[in-house]
């Protein structure tokens with residue numbers, strides 16, 4: 194059994210604790226949060242044993258003999274904590290995004306090269322494991338669909354209470370951005386993941402429509418050019434009235450596939466797949482966390498690359514940086530500019 198620790202016992206942590214508790218491959222041996230009371234109460238709610246609870250992540254990683262650590266921290270701490278854990282010989286499972294910028298992502302990527310033969314670094318893009326997404330990707334590959342369009346639409350709701358609950362979420366320094374890095378990152382990731390296309394260039398805008406008191410944007414649009422003539426349209430906002438289900442659409446010469454309300458439809462509106470539901474998490478997180486976490490553990494045990502790794506998260510972090518840069522300059526941004534910056 195893998196010995197697992199969790200750092201950061203905030204909003205997203207219950208699904209991590211639940212997944213560890215239910216995993217046949219792992220057991221929770223330590224948790225860490227600067228707010229110890231919160232950490233203890235989160236563990237109690239999930240009915241997991243209160244393991245040693247640390248306030249300092251370095252102390253936890255120094256004292257405990259962990260196989261895996263889950264990082265569920267504010268964005269600006271991800272790379273720093275991942276590096277410390279890697280240097281201690283621990284495998285890292287990090288919540289999305291990799292960090293606040295592509296520069297910090299690339300820095301972690303370079304650091305990781307010295308550890309990648311011994312340790313795994315997983316990134317939490319759990320929606321890649323939704324049944325609808327798996328089916329859509331499989332259909333595109335199996336039918337050799339000639340894809341020419343992909344659309345990602347995110348209409349969510351986040352008011353000031355969301356930022357007051359955790360002020361880091363509203364700052365550029367600690368979150369990196371708003372809707373594009375915190376909510377719609379999954380949809381951006383899926384647009385490239387299901388089509389299997391790398392991005393080439395994009396033009397984007399970011400704006401604040403609703404929550405003007407915070408630094409980060411609540412709305413963003415992008416026109417993304419992928420390889421092989423695939424065009425992507427991305428529209429995301431936190432200024433809707435509800436957190437609606439996302440829409441992901443892929444257009445090919447033969448078909449139109451749409452994921453909406455957690456179901457995958459074809460052009461004839463036949464339902465081709467439906468996502469599982471998980472009672473252990475918020476419905477808009479999807480039910481993928483548990484699958485992704487177990488896949489990560491299995492990859493460690495069997496020493497395979499069959500998990501969502503840092504390399505496969507790089508493209509999405511580049512796209513996020515390109516949206517930020519394009520919105521600042523009002524210009525198209527090419528992939529080479531981001532990579533060579």
Ligand SMILES: NC(=O)c1ccc[n+]([C@@H]2O[C@H](COP(=O)([O-])OP(=O)(O)OC[C@H]3O[C@@H](n4cnc5c(N)ncnc54)[C@H](O)[C@@H]3O)[C@@H](O)[C@H]2O)c1
Pocket residue numbers: 200201202203204205206225226227228231248249250264265266267268270288289290317319359375478
């Ligand atoms: N995959 C998903 O669908 C999903 C959903 C929600 C959040 N997230 C991600 O999870 C991460 C955490 O988000 P959240 O909303 O749970 O944040 P949060 O603010 O609710 O929780 C963060 C926790 O980290 C603790 N913390 C802060 N600094 C610390 C430090 N130095 N050492 C130890 N603990 C520290 C805080 O006390 C808090 O309990 C973010 O990366 C976010 O993007 C992912």
